[in-house]
Amino acid sequence: MSSRHLLVLVGTLVVLGIVSLSEGFNIANSPKKCCFEFITKPIPRGRLTGYYTTSSQCPNQAVLFTTRKNREICANPEEMWVLKYMKYFDGLSRKTSIRF
Structure with missing residues (x-):
């Protein structure tokens, strides 16, 4: 050669x-998860256990709600019901994280 x-x-x-x-x-x-479609109707809050937001690297900003059956559902963070649910779960996490 x-x-x-x-x-x-x-x-x-x-x-x-x-x-x-x-x-x-x-x-x-x-990013681990991105959302390309959003649920169109509110989910009963009792079926949900929490939420997290998608990475800023995703093309769409979204909220992923986790259900009691461990499913993840994409929701639009601009929807009023989504904002209310986020506030509710944020309040729960604050209550459980306070220790004396």
Whole structure:
């Protein structure tokens, strides 16, 4: 194998290594869950156990409610019922986190 072929082979391997590393970093930093559709009707609050918001890296800001059956439901954070439920669950977490 000539030195020119060897140089091309090494250069190709270096480029492939850099590309695969950068793709790995993108996967590691990507959000775990994003929402692309929102539920259109309010869920009975008694069926829910809590909520969390999606990552700022997601294309849509959303609230994910967790149900008693461990399902996650996407909701629009601008809906009034969603804001009320968030406030309710925030109040619960404050009450349980206070210790004397």
